[in-house]
């Protein structure tokens with residue numbers, strides 16, 4: 294192609310214009326970052342809250358759910374708002390950075406425009422900046438920090454422990470940490486964390502005598518004010534995961550013990566008492582209405598990015614309830630004004646961590662690089678290419694889960710597949726290679742064995758009913774906080790408002806009704822069985838690697854989701 298002078302000037306003109314645009318974009322982004330991250334100092338007691346990072350040390354994409362069903366009292370309220378409803382409720386503009394951070398609207402184009410979120414090197418810069426304006430601020434880690442990535446699995450969580458120490462975590466509670474086993478947990482707490490990080494859990498006791506296993510709370514002095522942080526670990530650990538990881542400990546919500554612990558903390562002089570919770574938000578909302586004396590519940594587990602705290606009334610006052618999202622995408626900042634021994638006022642911000650607006654901290658970058666280096670070749674191995682957006686969150690299914698279901702059915706020659714409704718797992722934009730690291734971001738657990746079972750039609754229905762009750766029980770204390778088990782091959786109808794045993798109906802396989810007495814071949818993974826033979830099954834990442842290498846390109850998939858009746 295030959296260009297004449299006019300064409301040339303035109304191209305030059307376009308280049309200049311886009312250059313100017315880029316420059317003004319950069320200035321606007323800087324202005325936005327300043328307004329977002331330089332929060333005026335407020336009060337004299339400060340908490341920085343990080344939760345459910347699921348071992349994502351590097352910036353990621355993470356798509357919030359487009360379906361998050363809540364029923365009864367929970368219907369239409371946070372955390373069960375998604376999409377436009379959520380934007381309207383919190384006053385966010387469509388297309389804005391906030392809309393990108395808190396919702397799944399136009400996710401792919403917004404992600405390409407606004408970039409990745411999180412990353413511990415970025416978080417560390419932000420935390421240091423907030424600490425400089427908030428002397429004495431405590432950094433609280435709500436758990437699900439040591440699990441969710443290849444490097445955390447392969448280093449037995451050492452990468453995350455080292456990152457938490459550099460970040461300066463003051464107090465921590467736990468959930469998936471327990472799947473490393475009692476021994477490894479104690480090893481970290483007694484050595485790495487000694488005199489540095491307080492590991493707290495009021496609801497974990499020894500199964501023999503019911504003695505507390507950990508300190509129930511940490512008492513700290515901040516700017517002349519005594520503050521207590523009580524720990525609440527995930528209550529359903531031995532049910533939701535293999536019980537053999539924690540054979541000597543019991544869990545549960547332990548509401549009465551919590552009330553006693555709050556009184557003990559107050560008796561020791563605490564003017565501020567907060568609960569660092571891994572209950573999940575619906576459980577926390579109920580707990581806040583029944584327990585007295587908590588100023589705030591800083592919650593996690595359900596991965597809800599809630600921009601404003603919910604103020605819950607109880608018989609003796611009010612408690613703020615928050616939930617700070619997941620995957621390093623958000624940092625909660627709670628400031629209290631404390632006078633005359635009690636909280637007078639508060640300020641709360643849930644800061645989205647936009648990676649391209651924050652300079653990564655060089656020390657944390659070096660730490661992350663040091664931990665990745667031995668594994669780099671394996672991590673970057675490409676397995677397939679994806680033409681589809683791959684995500685996990687959603688009440689009933691996500692595209693990455695559909696891919697896993699398809700892999701399980703094909704590789705195990707099964708008619709039906711089941712995959713757990715995990716809420717962790719990052720998002721992969723289309724037109725990208727799926728690396729081994731991306732696969733491990735969806736599958737890195739300590740009980741990865743795949744299974745193949747012959748189950749009766751009735752047995753399959755019972756499993757679906759059981760999980761649906763953990764998810765849709767009208768009493769939040771019976772909800773375990775995951776999403777619905779993902780189902781491949783099988784079609785069904787679900788009515789979440791029904792009672793246990795009556796929610797699931799019309800089960801069909803290839804157009805035929807499921808026969809309650811007939812046996813079907815069902816593939817799965819992440820079994821909670823203690824049986825050695827089950828645990829020796831092929832790990833899910835090996836099965837999926839083979840499947841993906843063979844598949845080569847992931848084409849857009851049809852999601853296997855139930856018909857919803859309400």
Ligand SMILES: [Zn+2]
Pocket residue numbers: 345437468469527571593594595
């Ligand atoms: Zn959790």
